[in-house]
Amino acid sequence: DIQMTQSPSSLSASVGDRVTITCRASQSVSNYLNWYQQKPGNAPKLLIYSTSSLQSGVPSRFSVSGSGTDFTLTISSLQPEDAATYYCQQSYSIPWTFGQGTKVEIK
Amino acid sequence: QITLKESGPTLVKPTQTLTLTCTFSGFSFTTSGVGVGWIRQPPGKALEWLALIYWDDDKRYSPSLKTRLTITKDTSKDQVVLTMTNMDPVDTATYFCAHDNCSGGSCEFDYWGQGTLVTVSS
Numbered sequence: 286d287i288q289m290t291q292s293p294s295s296l297s298a299s300v301g302d303r304v305t306i307t308c309r310a311s312q313s314v315s316n317y318l319n320w321y322q323q324k325p326g327n328a329p330k331l332l333i334y335s336t337s338s339l340q341s342g343v344p345s346r347f348s349v350s351g352s353g354t355d356f357t358l359t360i361s362s363l364q365p366e367d368a369a370t371y372y373c374q375q376s377y378s379i380p381w382t383f384g385q386g387t388k389v390e391i392k
Numbered sequence: 393q394i395t396l397k398e399s400g401p402t403l404v405k406p407t408q409t410l411t412l413t414c415t416f417s418g419f420s421f422t423t424s425g426v427g428v429g430w431i432r433q434p435p436g437k438a439l440e441w442l443a444l445i446y447w448d449d450d451k452r453y454s455p456s457l458k459t460r461l462t463i464t465k466d467t468s469k470d471q472v473v474l475t476m477t478n479m480d481p482v483d484t485a486t487y488f489c490a491h492d493n494c495s496g497g498s499c500e501f502d503y504w505g506q507g508t509l510v511t512v513s514s
Contacts, residue, residue, distance in 0.1 A: 286455070319500040321439075328488055328504035329431075329439065335498040372439055376499040380454045381429075383439040 287311050287375050291384035299392045304360040306387045308373035313353045317377035320349060320358050323386075324369045332371075333358070365391055394418035396428075396489050396505035403511050404479050410510060414472040414489030418503075421447045421467040427492030428472045429501060430463065432485040440485075444492060445472055481512045 288311035316336040321329035400412035430442040443463040490501035
């Protein structure tokens with residue numbers, strides 16, 4: 286199985302801050318890397334797919350860089366509605382695997 | 393518009409078999425490339441991928457749970473059923489079904505059901 290490791294596990298930042306979350310795969314996943322946002326009590330929501338493609342309706346303040354094994358999700362200017370847990374997920378090989386999540390809180 | 397909804401028991405006893413149904417609309421298994429997956433999330437924990445089924449009846453399972461899982465589809469009813477045998481308290485989780493979009497070459501879960509919490513307890 287491909288292990289997905291996210292860091293940090295949690296962070297607290299102020300509105301307007303630039304926030305970065307890292308996702309590392311235990312082996313190359315090419316560009317088969319997706320990101321989801323989950324708010325408490327809700328289902329995950331697809332944010333970004335194929336490493337860098339924004340899902341329809343996702344604000345452009347979200348972006349992803351990387352390929353292979355190392356990926357970074359960046360929120361360029363944190364907004365109150367971005368408070369959530371973020372998960373990376375690889376769809377390169379079965380079993381598809383998720384990272385352990387990064388909880389983003391607003392100071 | 394694509395929607396999915398999970399249904400099934402909220403409480404099962406240890407050793408029992410869990411049967412969950414995902415009823416969807418807005419797409420059909422008659423369309424090439426369509427897939428539906430199951431993902432679970434124990435309370436306060438991360439997401440775990442369980443199984444996938446595709447329009448051509450191709451089925452994929454999590455290796456760690458493969459012996460306990462069965463995924464089937466009913467094309468005429470627009471439903472996917474997941475069964476998990478020998479339930480244990482560690483299987484307590486919210487179970488989600490999701491639409492698997494592989495149209496762009498890669499695959500991602502672009503639409504999710506609301507999830508259903510299943511508690512395993514005697």
